[in-house]
Amino acid sequence: MFCIECGGPLTLMYAKGEGLVPYCKNCGEYRFPQFATAVSMVVVNRNKDKILLAKHLGQEDYILFAGYVKKGETAEKAVCREFKEETGLNTVKAKYMSSRYHEPKNVLMLNFLMIAEDGEIKIDANELAEVAWFTPAEALEHIKKDSTAEAFLKNALGEIKKL
Numbered sequence: 001m002f003c004i005e006c007g008g009p010l011t012l013m014y015a016k017g018e019g020l021v022p023y024c025k026n027c028g029e030y031r032f033p034q035f036a037t038a039v040s041m042v043v044v045n046r047n048k049d050k051i052l053l054a055k056h057l058g059q060e061d062y063i064l065f066a067g068y069v070k071k072g073e074t075a076e077k078a079v080c081r082e083f084k085e086e087t088g089l090n091t092v093k094a095k096y097m098s099s100r101y102h103e104p105k106n107v108l109m110l111n112f113l114m115i116a117e118d119g120e121i122k123i124d125a126n127e128l129a130e131v132a133w134f135t136p137a138e139a140l141e142h143i144k145k146d147s148t149a150e151a152f153l154k155n156a157l158g159e160i161k162k163l
Contacts, residue, residue: 001022001031003024003026003027003029003031004031004034005024005027005029005031006024006026006027008024008025008026008027010022010023010024010031011023011025013030015030018030035101035106035107035108036068036069036105036106036107036108037068037069037075037107037108037110038066038067038068038069038078038102038105038107038108038109038110039066039067039068039069039075039078039079039082039109039110039111039112040064040065040066040109040110040111040112040148040149040152041064041065041066041079041082041083041094041111041112041113041114042064042097042111042112042113042114042152042153042156042160043064043065043083043114043115043116044113044114044115044116044160044163045115045116045118045133046092046115046116046117046118048115048160048161048163049135049136050133050134050135051133051134051135051136051139051153052065052087052116052121052131052132052133052134053131053132053134053139053142053143054086054123054128054130054131055128055129055130055131056127056128056129057126057127057128057129058129059129061143061144061145061147062132062139062142062143062144063143063144063147063149064111064143064149064152064153065082065083065086065087066082066109066149067081067082067085067086068107069110075096075110075112076094076096076112079091079094079112079114080094083114083116085124086123086124086127086128087116087121087122087123087124087131088119088120088121088122088123089116089117089119089121090116090117091114091115091116091117092114092115092116092117093114093115093163094112094113094114094115095112095113095114095159095163096110096111096112097111097112097113097152097155097156097159098111098152098155099111100148100151100152102148109148109152111152111155111156113156113159113160113163114163115163136157136160139153140153140154140157
C-alpha cells in the first residue's frame with residue numbers, strides 16, 4: 001500500500017474510533033482505502049418469470065450485468081446507461097437491493113433488481129460473448145458459483161415478484 005499523495009509506503013496504525021487504518025508517516029495523515037464503485041443488475045423481463053444473464057468475452061460462466069459508475073454519475077443512472085450500452089434495451093424500473101465489496105477487482109458493487117424493456121437484444125460485441133434468458137431456477141444453475149453475482153441473484157429471487 002502506498003500513499004496517494006506522496007507515494008510513500010503506508011503502515012497500519014490505530015485511529016481512534018476507526019481501528020487500524022493505513023497511515024503515511026511522510027505526510028502524517030491517515031489514508032482511508034479508495035476503490036471504484038460499480039453497479040450490478042439482476043435483470044428480469046416484464047412478466048418477471050425470466051432472468052437475463054451474460055457471458056463476457058473470454059469467460060466461460062454466466063454472470064449478472066455490471067459496470068462502473070462514472071465520475072459525477074448516480075448509481076441509478078449508471079444502471080440504465082450500462083444496461084442500454086450492453087444490450088440496446090431500456091430499463092423500465094430499477095430497485096436498489098444491496099451492496100458487497102468485490103475484492104478481486106477492488107470495487108464496491110451496488111446491486112439493483114431491474115425490469116428490462118421488451119425488444120430485440122443487440123449485445124455489445126466488444127464486451128459480451130452471449131446473453132440468454134433463464135427461469136429463476138435455471139439462472140441459479142447457470143450463474144458462476146460462489147461469486148458475487150450468485151450472492152446477488154440469490155438475494156434478489158425473493159424480491160422479484162414485488163418489483
